[in-house]
Amino acid sequence: MERMDGSEGLESEEIRILVVEDEKPIADILEYDLSREGFAIKCAYTGSEGLLAAEEFAPHLVLLDWMLPDLSGVDLLKLLTDRFDIPVIMLTARGGIEDKVYGMSCGADDYITKPFDLREVNIRIRTVLRRFQKAAGKAGKDQIKIHDAVIYEKERTVVQLGQPVDLTPKEYDLLLWLARPPRQGFTRARLLDAIWGYDFVGDTRTVDIHIQRLRKKLHAGEFIITVFGVGYKYVPEET
Numbered sequence: 452m453e454r455m456d457g458s459e460g461l462e463s464e465e466i467r468i469l470v471v472e473d474e475k476p477i478a479d480i481l482e483y484d485l486s487r488e489g490f491a492i493k494c495a496y497t498g499s500e501g502l503l504a505a506e507e508f509a510p511h512l513v514l515l516d517w518m519l520p521d522l523s524g525v526d527l528l529k530l531l532t533d534r535f536d537i538p539v540i541m542l543t544a545r546g547g548i549e550d551k552v553y554g555m556s557c558g559a560d561d562y563i564t565k566p567f568d569l570r571e572v573n574i575r576i577r578t579v580l581r582r583f584q585k586a587a588g589k590a591g592k593d594q595i596k597i598h599d600a601v602i603y604e605k606e607r608t609v610v611q612l613g614q615p616v617d618l619t620p621k622e623y624d625l626l627l628w629l630a631r632p633p634r635q636g637f638t639r640a641r642l643l644d645a646i647w648g649y650d651f652v653g654d655t656r657t658v659d660i661h662i663q664r665l666r667k668k669l670h671a672g673e674f675i676i677t678v679f680g681v682g683y684k685y686v687p688e689e690t
């Protein structure tokens with residue numbers, strides 16, 4: 452579906468945005484406005500809260516204030532880009548070109564200067580997400596490239612080196628959840644909730660068993676890794 456803002460392919464219902472901003476009135480206005488746009492929003496008011504929320508909330512994008520009370524926004528930016536594969540837009544009152552260049556060189560995907568126009572924020576979010584989705588290995592529409600395999604979302608199939616891989620629906624869902632942006636570590640509990648549902652009467656060992664089978668079927672020991680104390684993570688191929 453082609454929309455006026457060119458956001459085709461992005462279903463806002465599913466998109467989680469983390470706002471890290473210590474000025475509550477600004478955080479509130481972003482939360483209010485972006486929720487109305489259909490995004491799921493979580494606000495964090497310090498850098499350490501932001502880091503925790505990045506793990507727990509699994510955002511698709513982070514709006515990050517430059518000046519925070521504990522960590523600086525740029526320090527948090529470095530931590531985020533080290534640990535996760537999530538696009539970050541810096542928010543700042545500073546308008547200096549040096550800051551912009553510095554922020555971008557530290558891994559920010561875009562930069563918005565306060566005071567901002569909320570329509571601009573909305574458009575920049577969608578643009579960054581779209582660019583990020585493409586860069587994240589979308590081989591085409593409804594396809595996700597993962598190492599030597601391709602996930603075909605429409606058909607719910609996986610083809611590896613030209614051969615279809617025989618996955619159960621749960622194995623497929625697990626792979627998709629890990630391989631689709633945001634590509635980050637997920638806890639077993641989170642994967643269990645997401646794939647088996649909150650009312651599933653089983654334990655997190657179910658996830659371990661499925662991961663083992665998935666690794667075996669896809670020879671994916673290297674790209675589905677166990678993150679100690681966290682759970683599992685898909686590691687994209689170095690490009």
Ligand code: CA
Pocket residue numbers: 472473474516517518519
């Ligand atoms: Ca601030």
